[in-house]
Amino acid sequence: MFCRSVTTPIVKPINGACNLSCSYCYTSGLKEYAVRNRMRPVTLKAVIDFFCSDQDDIEFIWHGGEPLLAGLEFYREAVEIQRTWEKQGKKIINFLQTNATLITPEWVRFFKENDFLIGVSLDGPKEFHDQVRRYPTQKGSYDEVLKGIDLLRQAEIFNGIICGISTVNHGFPKEIFNFFLAENIKKLKFARVKNIGYCNNVSSLVISPAQYVDFMIAIFDLWLELDDPEVEIRDIQSVVSLILGGNKCECIYMGQCDQFVTVYSNGSIYGCDSFLKTDDLRFGSVFDEPTAVRSNSRLQIFRELLEKRKEFCRACDWYFICKGGCAKDCYEQLNSVEPPNEVCKNLQRYFKHVSTRIRSYNFNQE
Amino acid sequence: MLDSVSAAKASSRPVPKVLLEAKKEATMQASGKEKPWDKAWDKGHWANRK
Numbered sequence: 001m002f003c004r005s006v007t008t009p010i011v012k013p014i015n016g017a018c019n020l021s022c023s024y025c026y027t028s029g030l031k032e033y034a035v036r037n038r039m040r041p042v043t044l045k046a047v048i049d050f051f052c053s054d055q056d057d058i059e060f061i062w063h064g065g066e067p068l069l070a071g072l073e074f075y076r077e078a079v080e081i082q083r084t085w086e087k088q089g090k091k092i093i094n095f096l097q098t099n100a101t102l103i104t105p106e107w108v109r110f111f112k113e114n115d116f117l118i119g120v121s122l123d124g125p126k127e128f129h130d131q132v133r134r135y136p137t138q139k140g141s142y143d144e145v146l147k148g149i150d151l152l153r154q155a156e157i158f159n160g161i162i163c164g165i166s167t168v169n170h171g172f173p174k175e176i177f178n179f180f181l182a183e184n185i186k187k188l189k190f191a192r193v194k195n196i197g198y199c200n201n202v203s204s205l206v207i208s209p210a211q212y213v214d215f216m217i218a219i220f221d222l223w224l225e226l227d228d229p230e231v232e233i234r235d236i237q238s239v240v241s242l243i244l245g246g247n248k249c250e251c252i253y254m255g256q257c258d259q260f261v262t263v264y265s266n267g268s269i270y271g272c273d274s275f276l277k278t279d280d281l282r283f284g285s286v287f288d289e290p291t292a293v294r295s296n297s298r299l300q301i302f303r304e305l306l307e308k309r310k311e312f313c314r315a316c317d318w319y320f321i322c323k324g325g326c327a328k329d330c331y332e333q334l335n336s337v338e339p340p341n342e343v344c345k346n347l348q349r350y351f352k353h354v355s356t357r358i359r360s361y362n363f364n365q366e
Numbered sequence: 367m368l369d370s371v372s373a374a375k376a377s378s379r380p381v382p383k384v385l386l387e388a389k390k391e392a393t394m395q396a397s398g399k400e401k402p403w404d405k406a407w408d409k410g411h412w413a414n415r416k
Contacts, residue, residue, distance in 0.1 A: 008415075008416065010416060059413065059414075061414055061416055093413055095413045095414040097414065117410060117413045117414070119414055159410050159411050159413065159414075160410075160411040187410070187411035223384065224382055224384065224385075227382040227383050227384055228383075228384070229383050229384050229387050231384075232411055232412075234411065234412065234415075237388060240384075240385065240388045241388055241391065241392055241395075244385075244388050244389050244392040245392045245393070245395075245396050246388065246391055246392025246393075246395045246396065247392075247395050248391065248392075248395065248412070249415070250415050251415045251416050254415070260416055272416070358385060360377055360379075361377065361379060361380075361381040361382070361385060362377065362378060362381070363381055363385075363386075363389055365378065
């Protein structure tokens with residue numbers, strides 16, 4: 001089975017700084033730090049050189065906070081540095097996840113010219129979105145997000161939505177699904193709101209494993225009933241692909257959580273940003289030698305932990321889908337080896353539902 | 367791994383298009399017929415798996 005062996009950097013040029021103040025923001029604890037420490041040009045060059053020097057295919061995920069706050073010049077410079085590596089045969093893709101409120105025609109031109117793939121965060125209809133994704137003034141951001149999406153769509157560089165699922169909207173899968181269809185938004189991913197630990201008030205917005213699975217099952221049934229191949233729902237199609245013997249999957253089903261690293265504005269390299277920025281997951285810096293980072297003892301310990309988790313889960317019938325699951329979402333502590341029963345029980349319920357529906361059709365007669 | 371999806375209990379209802387597409391893609395992946403670039407990279411909506 002194919003597995004990407006490259007390291008995918010999630011780059012946070014302004015750390016958690018953002019023009020919004022979403023209720024569940026998991027990076028807001030990094031905001032103050034970020035304002036004083038925007039990524040410097042020398043660090044940007046080191047980031048790109050670090051990941052391009054020993055990989056042939058590199059995907060940069062520009063993230064935040066709100067990554068557009070780094071400014072257009074920052075990304076122009078990034079592309080210039082990348083060009084020198086592309087001339088040496090490296091294949092580079094840039095993906096940027098934005099709240100879309102700061103998108104202008106100038107940004108769109110730049111993204112279009114430089115083949116950036118743009119994902120937008122939108123939590124469904126205005127009445128849900130505006131409850132949680134708000135400006136510091138408490139004004140909802142929905143109207144500006146939709147304007148940003150329209151600009152991206154006109155330029156044909158809109159690559160879909162990540163919809164946060166929280167206690168605010170998890171009970172309305174049909175409304176959310178129909179909303180996206182009505183808005184002609186057909187590329188979706190649903191992500192549970194995470195309680196990473198930077199904020200104190202997020203717990204009330206985090207849904208349980210059972211609520212998450214109830215939501216996903218409802219979305220799966222709606223997707224199957226609609227039966228429109230243009231509607232792509234990454235998290236669902238990942239499960240479907242794996243059940244059908246394929247391997248098209250989201251990171252949560254890859255079993256390779258060590259593949260994703262976060263690069264903060266000072267160039268420090270940590271584990272996936274789903275984790276709290278903790279010393280246990282500090283693997284080094286872009287100013288270090290790539291070989292030194294790849295052999296970092298903390299990274300080795302993390303990899304050993306992932307292996308232990310997989311070993312524990314291997315006997316499960318559904319291991320071929322979840323492979324131990326998201327290293328953050330499926331475990332109580334960073335050093336936990338066994339996932340909580342509630343997590344497994346509900347994921348198994350989800351996989352079984354999807355599998356049973358698929359098996360109810362006879363593929364041989366087509 | 368579970369048994370093949372073409373299990374005996376399957377009904378005679380037509381298979382939804384979304385599942386047929388997924389099956390076709392899964393078969394391509396399993397057979398290694400994808401082009402190297404397609405294999406190593408996802409594009410568009412699938413580019414960012416995180």
